[in-house]
Amino acid sequence: MTHSHKILLVLGLFFCIASIKSQNLLVEAESFENPGGWVVDPQFVEQMGSPYLMAHGMGEKVKNATTKVSFDKAGQYHTWVRTMNWAPGDWEAPGKFRLKVANEVLEKTLGRRSGWGWEYVGLANIDKAKKVPLELIDLTGFNGRCDAIYFSTTKEEPPTSPKKLAEWRKTVKSETNGPEETKTYDLVVVGGGIAGCAASIAAAEQGLKVALIHDRPLLGGNASSEIRVHTEGIYGNFERILKMLDTEHYPNGHVDAEIDQEKRDNNVKSYDNIDLFLNWRAYDAKAENNIIKYVDARQTATGERKRFTAPYFVDSTGDGWIGFWSGAEFSYGRESADTYGETWEEHGELWSPKVPDNAVMGSSVLWGSKEMESPQEFPEVPWAMPVAKDYSKVKGEWQWEFSRNDLSQIEDAEEIRDHMLRAIYGSFSNAKKEPENVNRKLEWVSYLVGKRESRRLVGDHIFTFKDAVNEIKFPDAVVVEKRAIDVHYQTILEDERNPDFISEALFYRGIQYYIPYRSLYSKNINNLFMAGRNFSCSHIGLGGPRVMRTTGQMGAAVGFAASLCKKYDVNPRDIYKGYLPEYLELIEEQKYRKIPESKK
Amino acid sequence: MKLVKAFLFMLVVCLGRAQFPLPVPTLNGVQEGIMDRPPEFYTMGWEKGLQLVARETGMFIEVDSIGQQDIALLEDREQQPVLYTSEIETPVCADGECKLMHIRLYWTLLGDYAGFDRYPQQPLTKHDHDEFVQADYLKLHQLLLDDKSIFRQRKIDELVKKPSPSDHGDVDALSGATIAEVKESVVSGALYSCYVAWHLVHGEISGKLKEHTLALLDKELILRMLQNDDPDYQMFALEKLDKVEYLGHLERLAGIFKSSIPLVRGYIIKNLPEEFWRDPAVQVPFWDAFSTIDINSRSLMLEHLEEAPKSSIVDISIKLGSMTKNQLRAFLDFLAERNNEGEIIENLKVFANRDNEVYAYLVLQFLEGYKQ
Numbered sequence: 001m002t003h004s005h006k007i008l009l010v011l012g013l014f015f016c017i018a019s020i021k022s023q024n025l026l027v028e029a030e031s032f033e034n035p036g037g038w039v040v041d042p043q044f045v046e047q048m049g050s051p052y053l054m055a056h057g058m059g060e061k062v063k064n065a066t067t068k069v070s071f072d073k074a075g076q077y078h079t080w081v082r083t084m085n086w087a088p089g090d091w092e093a094p095g096k097f098r099l100k101v102a103n104e105v106l107e108k109t110l111g112r113r114s115g116w117g118w119e120y121v122g123l124a125n126i127d128k129a130k131k132v133p134l135e136l137i138d139l140t141g142f143n144g145r146c147d148a149i150y151f152s153t154t155k156e157e158p159p160t161s162p163k164k165l166a167e168w169r170k171t172v173k174s175e176t177n178g179p180e181e182t183k184t185y186d187l188v189v190v191g192g193g194i195a196g197c198a199a200s201i202a203a204a205e206q207g208l209k210v211a212l213i214h215d216r217p218l219l220g221g222n223a224s225s226e227i228r229v230h231t232e233g234i235y236g237n238f239e240r241i242l243k244m245l246d247t248e249h250y251p252n253g254h255v256d257a258e259i260d261q262e263k264r265d266n267n268v269k270s271y272d273n274i275d276l277f278l279n280w281r282a283y284d285a286k287a288e289n290n291i292i293k294y295v296d297a298r299q300t301a302t303g304e305r306k307r308f309t310a311p312y313f314v315d316s317t318g319d320g321w322i323g324f325w326s327g328a329e330f331s332y333g334r335e336s337a338d339t340y341g342e343t344w345e346e347h348g349e350l351w352s353p354k355v356p357d358n359a360v361m362g363s364s365v366l367w368g369s370k371e372m373e374s375p376q377e378f379p380e381v382p383w384a385m386p387v388a389k390d391y392s393k394v395k396g397e398w399q400w401e402f403s404r405n406d407l408s409q410i411e412d413a414e415e416i417r418d419h420m421l422r423a424i425y426g427s428f429s430n431a432k433k434e435p436e437n438v439n440r441k442l443e444w445v446s447y448l449v450g451k452r453e454s455r456r457l458v459g460d461h462i463f464t465f466k467d468a469v470n471e472i473k474f475p476d477a478v479v480v481e482k483r484a485i486d487v488h489y490q491t492i493l494e495d496e497r498n499p500d501f502i503s504e505a506l507f508y509r510g511i512q513y514y515i516p517y518r519s520l521y522s523k524n525i526n527n528l529f530m531a532g533r534n535f536s537c538s539h540i541g542l543g544g545p546r547v548m549r550t551t552g553q554m555g556a557a558v559g560f561a562a563s564l565c566k567k568y569d570v571n572p573r574d575i576y577k578g579y580l581p582e583y584l585e586l587i588e589e590q591k592y593r594k595i596p597e598s599k600k
Numbered sequence: 601m602k603l604v605k606a607f608l609f610m611l612v613v614c615l616g617r618a619q620f621p622l623p624v625p626t627l628n629g630v631q632e633g634i635m636d637r638p639p640e641f642y643t644m645g646w647e648k649g650l651q652l653v654a655r656e657t658g659m660f661i662e663v664d665s666i667g668q669q670d671i672a673l674l675e676d677r678e679q680q681p682v683l684y685t686s687e688i689e690t691p692v693c694a695d696g697e698c699k700l701m702h703i704r705l706y707w708t709l710l711g712d713y714a715g716f717d718r719y720p721q722q723p724l725t726k727h728d729h730d731e732f733v734q735a736d737y738l739k740l741h742q743l744l745l746d747d748k749s750i751f752r753q754r755k756i757d758e759l760v761k762k763p764s765p766s767d768h769g770d771v772d773a774l775s776g777a778t779i780a781e782v783k784e785s786v787v788s789g790a791l792y793s794c795y796v797a798w799h800l801v802h803g804e805i806s807g808k809l810k811e812h813t814l815a816l817l818d819k820e821l822i823l824r825m826l827q828n829d830d831p832d833y834q835m836f837a838l839e840k841l842d843k844v845e846y847l848g849h850l851e852r853l854a855g856i857f858k859s860s861i862p863l864v865r866g867y868i869i870k871n872l873p874e875e876f877w878r879d880p881a882v883q884v885p886f887w888d889a890f891s892t893i894d895i896n897s898r899s900l901m902l903e904h905l906e907e908a909p910k911s912s913i914v915d916i917s918i919k920l921g922s923m924t925k926n927q928l929r930a931f932l933d934f935l936a937e938r939n940n941e942g943e944i945i946e947n948l949k950v951f952a953n954r955d956n957e958v959y960a961y962l963v964l965q966f967l968e969g970y971k972q
Binding site: 088089090114115348349350353354355357359404405406407412415484492493494495496500504505506507509 | 748752753831835839861862863866867870871894895896898899900924925926927930956958959960961962
């Protein structure tokens with residue numbers, strides 16, 4: 001997007017309701033021209049309504065975010081900021097900031113209200129209407145957040161409830177129902193984790209024109225240098241493709257993730273027939289007669305929208321959003337042990353419950369610190385201590401995981417992330433009080449939620465523990481894995497003195513198991529594939545194949561299936577019913593193709 | 601060379617066994633065959649006056665180059681089974697050098713680790729031959745308590761090798777976390793002894809002991825487990841009781857519900873029969889615990905608001921601060937659909953006006969839209 005486009009967009013945010021003669025301007029924080037040290041966080045759009053800017057400074061104030069906006073008229077404007085105190089309680093809010101308008105810092109300290117909503121800042125004097133500078137001034141370095149700034153000549157606060165706010169936003173922005181631009185592809189892949197990347201490459205290699213839509217600037221999802229989980233599992237038939245995408249076996253959270261990041265991004269970008277939409281987040285999918293017609297997506301900073309049409313779609317969003325919006329059947333939580341015969345007596349209820357429930361494996365937020373040559377200060381974090389308690393650590397690995405039965409890994413992901421941030425800052429604060437850590441400094445804390453489990457879309461086959469234990473070699477086996485079934489639970493379930501953000505893993509070791517192609521397309525949405533943790537499986541069935549070489553295998557498998565769908569103009573299910581030998585042959589061939597030097 | 605050393609060691613062991621009987625355990629509490637005090641390192645309860653006597657079980661642990669180590673069942677005066685035990689003598693070998701480890705192990709009736717006694721004359725030693733100090737024994741006890749230790753997954757030689765970043769193809773290479781976990785959980789300088797002890801406790805014998813108990817199992821034993829404070833016994837008993845028996849032991853279930861771990865609480869709520877939820881009076885002790893139980897259990901209780909006693913709904917309205925945001929939302933959603941007592945609305949108003957309540961705004965929003 002060019003600079004002139006951005007200015008146009010900001011101008012586009014301006015609106016005027018002549019009948020009541022008030023002047024109003026809504027500025028979306030994520031569209032600031034220069035975010036400074038603030039980061040754009042689009043993870044929770046479906047819940048709180050918009051991407052937002054966050055001052056993720058790990059305890060050090062971040063550089064100001066700046067932009068310029070134009071008003072229709074000069075004058076005095078009532079000003080509100082949409083924000084949230086992310087750790088409210090009997091202490092100073094952790095993420096405080098101020099707003100500077102036209103070179104005047106407004107007095108009100110922001111970021112102090114419970115729950116997302118508008119904080120009244122005060123009256124701003126706008127002497128000259130054009131190119132008025134705005135700045136967000138971080139005061140703490142601890143994740144202050146700003147969704148939007150609203151100026152109005154009348155003191156009428158915008159709505160708070162998510163539904164009313166969404167309607168209000170559309171009015172303010174004069175936004176039509178659908179995007180103006182439509183792009184058409186052979187295959188639209190939503191979600192650029194390892195599965196989505198592998199699906200895109202496999203399909204592109206077979207000549208399909210592919211759109212890969214991903215809501216981050218970097219590819220790889222949990223394996224990206226923004227989350228830093230190393231890839232595990234085997235390559236199956238897809239070593240050539242997966243080696244373009246995977247990671248070394250560095251410790252989780254390690255900075256070496258950046259090396260693999262460059263390799264991955266370059267490899268995906270090297271395919272001419274993959275149109276890569278980085279920083280675009282899908283927000284809707286429409287199906288008619290069980291066929292998805294389009295997916296709508298929005299640029300996470302500018303708000304620009306596009307519609308993507310295709311005969312076939314891959315849901316590799318992890319949370320199964322495309323399936324969810326289009327009406328695909330899905331499951332969430334733990335099935336009863338009897339549902340699919342998944343009892344494992346050794347671990348009883350921790351493994352598979354007698355009565356089903358909504359417990360799932362949790363999300364991780366990885367982090368680390370480093371030794372410096374001189375003493376390092378770390379502020380007091382009273383707002384973190386109710387979570388961290390006396391836990392004391394200098395880094396966090398996979399065991400730093402949070403799940404609780406009143407929290408949905410999808411709907412409450414922001415609260416889950418924030419809980420982990422409190423756990424991290426509090427535990428590090430405890431560690432800093434120990435003499436040996438006087439020179440320690442936080443090096444990196446992710447602000448992205450690394451999810452393990454969320455919606456599981458239902459396919460023609462639901463992959464379960466039994467399939468793995470019995471090592472069933474399905475006629476349509478397209479993914480193979482040797483890694484143990486690895487199901488996590490929160491250790492607080494066994495002892496309330498344990499921190500609620502630490503998990504334990506239960507391992508079932510078999511020899512080798514297979515995932516059938518029928519678990520990789522939707523049972524009721526006829527042109528929808530899925531790859532990644534939202535494939536068709538039970539809670540326990542997910543325990544093994546949720547790791548990223550395995551999900552990458554799923555992606556590659558559906559990419560090749562999509563190419564045959566196009567070749568014969570049929571739907572995913574038809575490949576299983578009528579074209580399986582050809583499909584399996586295509587997959588078998590992959591074993592023997594060499595990896596080009598340029599893509600290693 | 602290592603093999604020769606090991607062979608010589610085994611020879612000495614065998615000769616030693618031929619010449620001397622097994623050492624007499626210390627035996628903290630073992631007098632003339634009666635055990636009247638708990639093991640020195642012990643995780644279960646020990647009732648005052650409890651005396652245990654050993655009975656043969658025919659079970660044993662096979663120890664390399666030493667042979668069978670018999671396992672006894674310890675029974676109380678009423679001949680009810682209480683613990684399993686074995687006097688273990690086993691070689692611990694590292695880098696081709698072996699030494700003997702003596703320890704008396706105890707298991708619960710479910711085959712889980714219960715504790716150990718040391719032999720003062722034959723203390724455990726580290727790799728450098730230093731003797732264990734008290735803190736080392738305590739650390740060993742903690743390690744043995746962890747039935748999901750990393751030791752379950754790993755061979756000993758995997759735990760002493762540090763992975764290099766070049767182990768690219770090795771998906772089982774250890775992560776930094778694993779190395780740190782091992783370092784934190786074992787007695788410093790005694791990795792091999794810890795590893796051997798852990799596998800003795802949690803090895804195949806664990807399942808065999810449980811099988812042995814299952815063969816002895818009767819209603820009396822199940823109910824004794826239900827009365828026990830150990831959450832594993834409680835869970836085992838709860839899984840063996842049917843719906844009618846749940847209703848027959850509600851007092852004990854309420855006691856467990858208040859004092860046990862979240863896993864057991866959750867199991868109770870999810871498995872209480874429909875008859876229980878149809879009778880508000882019997883639910884009262886469970887709802888009384890609402891504000892003190894863990895969050896997960898509270899969420900499960902909230903699924904039964906429709907069946908709860910009216911008095912408990914009023915009580916909860918006084919304790920709104922004990923709920924998480926989503927729990928409070930669920931409670932308010934429930935209230936929105938019923939005719940509420942004036943007392944409840946008053947309680948909500950008090951809460952909504954408190955400055956220090958994080959979620960007061962939710963209650964305020966509710967009250968704004970509430971019509972009696």
